[in-house]
Amino acid sequence: MGIMRWEVLNRLKASHPELEVNNTYGYRTKHARIANDIAKSHCADAFCIAGNLGAERLGEFFFQKQTRRNNRQIHKLSILKSGIRKRNQAPFEVNGFRLFDKxxxxxxxxxxxxxxxxxxxxxxxxxGTRISAG
Structure with a gap:
């Protein structure tokens, strides 16, 4: 993230010259959180980074999670006795359902x-709480 941060910051400044774009560090966010007695969470950090600590918070936020798209390991590492490599990947679609379907x-x-x-x-x-393991 050290090298990438500056590239993202410079590209953002170049693409939106009308906006004020600043870099921040974790110690500033932590200080703002502690000074305003805000519990640690990602949405609280975003609130502190925004800088408007006098604003009224809604109490709800949009939660999204980064998930993998595929499993790159095609075969299991151990080869079966007959010399056949066992597949490590399940079919892309099983009974009409895919990964991360709701x-x-x-x-x-x-x-x-x-x-x-x-x-x-x-x-x-x-x-991450499991509803059904299978």
Whole structure:
């Protein structure tokens, strides 16, 4: 992030010259959080970075999670006795469902985090709590 930060900052300044773009550091954010008695979280850090600490907070925020797109390891590392390499990847689509599809499971909404070729799925919420292991 050390080298990338400056490139992102310079590109942002070049693409939006009408906006004031500044760099900040974690110790400033932490000081603002502690001085205003705000609990540590990503949305609280964003609130402190914005600089308008007198603003009224809504109490809700948009949560998104970065997830992997695919598994790059095609085969298992151990080769079977017959010399055949076992695939490490499940099919792209199982019973019409893909990774990270939103589904209803046991009366709760969750996302498919793992698919099995047998048709069972690992269903979890975005915070990682498991609804169904399979």
């Amino acid at each position: 589904v209803a499971c046991q009366g709760e909404e969750g996302f498919i985090f793992g698919r099995r070729s047998s048709g069972f799925f690992d269903v979890r919420k975005l915070d």
